[in-house]
Amino acid sequence: MPRRSAAAVAETRSGVAHAAADRASVEGLEGLTIGGLAADVEMRKSSLFSLFGSKEELQRATLEAAVESFRREVWGPVADEEPGLPRLLALCESWLGYHEREVMPGGCFLTTATVEFDARPGPLRDEVAEIMERWLDALRRDSAVAIEAGDLPAGTDPADLAFELNALAAAASYGFQLWRDPKIFDRARRSMRRALRGGRG
Amino acid sequence: MPRRSAAAVAETRSGVAHAAADRASVEGLEGLTIGGLAADVEMRKSSLFSLFGSKEELQRATLEAAVESFRREVWGPVADEEPGLPRLLALCESWLGYHEREVMPGGCFLTTATVEFDARPGPLRDEVAEIMERWLDALRRDSAVAIEAGDLPAGTDPADLAFELNALAAAASYGFQLWRDPKIFDRARRSMRRALRGGRG
DNA sequence: CCTACCGATCGGTAGG
DNA sequence: CCTACCGATCGGTAGG
Numbered sequence: 001m002p003r004r005s006a007a008a009v010a011e012t013r014s015g016v017a018h019a020a021a022d023r024a025s026v027e028g029l030e031g032l033t034i035g036g037l038a039a040d041v042e043m044r045k046s047s048l049f050s051l052f053g054s055k056e057e058l059q060r061a062t063l064e065a066a067v068e069s070f071r072r073e074v075w076g077p078v079a080d081e082e083p084g085l086p087r088l089l090a091l092c093e094s095w096l097g098y099h100e101r102e103v104m105p106g107g108c109f110l111t112t113a114t115v116e117f118d119a120r121p122g123p124l125r126d127e128v129a130e131i132m133e134r135w136l137d138a139l140r141r142d143s144a145v146a147i148e149a150g151d152l153p154a155g156t157d158p159a160d161l162a163f164e165l166n167a168l169a170a171a172a173s174y175g176f177q178l179w180r181d182p183k184i185f186d187r188a189r190r191s192m193r194r195a196l197r198g199g200r201g
Numbered sequence: 202m203p204r205r206s207a208a209a210v211a212e213t214r215s216g217v218a219h220a221a222a223d224r225a226s227v228e229g230l231e232g233l234t235i236g237g238l239a240a241d242v243e244m245r246k247s248s249l250f251s252l253f254g255s256k257e258e259l260q261r262a263t264l265e266a267a268v269e270s271f272r273r274e275v276w277g278p279v280a281d282e283e284p285g286l287p288r289l290l291a292l293c294e295s296w297l298g299y300h301e302r303e304v305m306p307g308g309c310f311l312t313t314a315t316v317e318f319d320a321r322p323g324p325l326r327d328e329v330a331e332i333m334e335r336w337l338d339a340l341r342r343d344s345a346v347a348i349e350a351g352d353l354p355a356g357t358d359p360a361d362l363a364f365e366l367n368a369l370a371a372a373a374s375y376g377f378q379l380w381r382d383p384k385i386f387d388r389a390r391r392s393m394r395r396a397l398r399g400g401r402g
Numbered sequence: 403c404c405t406a407c408c409g410a411t412c413g414g415t416a417g418g
Numbered sequence: 419c420c421t422a423c424c425g426a427t428c429g430g431t432a433g434g
């Protein structure tokens with residue numbers, strides 16, 4: 001019997017990291033414990049520990065797994081839409097749908113991680129900040145295209161719009177988790193459309 | 202020497218609860234530990250424990266202290282403004298100022314508590330949900346007055362507006378904590394004004 | 403408000 | 419991937 005190959009170990013790691021993301025979306029990345037996760041995946045604590053080497057490395061891998069899920073489920077389906085307003089509108093649907101289907105059982109992982117680490121300097125906060133920046137940048141770029149194309153009022157600040165859309169999606173997710181009423185996604189959808197249209201009336 | 206009076210004990214409790222709110226705004230309500238807090242307030246762990254009787258009761262008192270701070274610092278200064286749009290505008294300033302001054306060192310306590318407990322059923326989640334509902338209701342009521350007065354577009358849903366304002370204030374707070382750039386409050390201010398004016402252009 | 407404890411669990415190590 | 423540990427810390431208790 002040879003030792004398990006590096007590829008097999010990487011696969012195990014990835015599976016564990018995805019289970020960890022589910023758990024951490026509920027309990028938080030800091031609330032994640034190696035013992036608790038080991039029970040979920042039916043391994044011994046020390047086995048799981050040796051897969052990652054430290055709790056921080058497990059947290060990092062968990063963040064990565066959550067980003068991968070988000071990218072696949074939210075961005076993937078709309079990546080081929082026309083950049084600008086058409087893709088932004090499709091993205092908002094995809095995004096809210098992701099939270100409504102509860103792909104992550106505890107709601108928006110990135111918001112949870114942001115709120116959890118925003119006031120705790122360290123490598124995890126830096127990683128969260130970078131992920132969030134990249135996401136807001138993607139929103140900003142499509143907003144800029146939409147303004148350029150005349151699909152949004154001239155003078156709109158694309159970064160303002162990115163900030164607004166992100167704030168609304170996050171609030172829909174935690175509001176849904178808190179009250180368990182999916183009508184909040186309709187509310188968020190109206191608010192997003194208003195932001196994208198540039199007004200209420 | 203008589204035993205400490207009930208009033209003196211209540212005062213100690215209140216002081217500890219406010220120190221706990223500061224700590225929990227950074228570490229989270231679940232991350233709060235009796236031992237860590239005891240070091241902050243220079244008491245023994247068991248003394249602090251006996252003040253509250255359980256960790257859950259300490260968490261409850263901490264939530265209460267945070268709400269009291271928010272009410273005093275955010276709502277207090279604008280309570281006497283004219284209900285409707287004038288008070289909403291003043292409230293947004295007061296609210297963003299509260300987060301910019303970092304009255305709570307870790308940012309918006311209620312958002313932290315919401316995101317922390319939204320997916321964990323139990324008495325703390327119920328309490329967080331009730332506090333959040335009361336706050337959104339206050340925003341909704343002033344929005345309704347503003348619409349009635351013709352200061353906002355007819356047909357505006359006051360609950361949508363409350364949702365938007367809350368989403369934006371929360372996002373400003375965690376964005377500021379994450380990036381330490383106070384310009385995000387200008388961004389949030391523009392977004393709130395737009396929401397209150399009903400449009401971009 | 404204190405000293406002196408309790409069992410359970412934490413992250414992590416040794417060694418196979 | 420396992421058994422068998424480690425010191426530290428957790429929430430909580432007994433008794434003053």
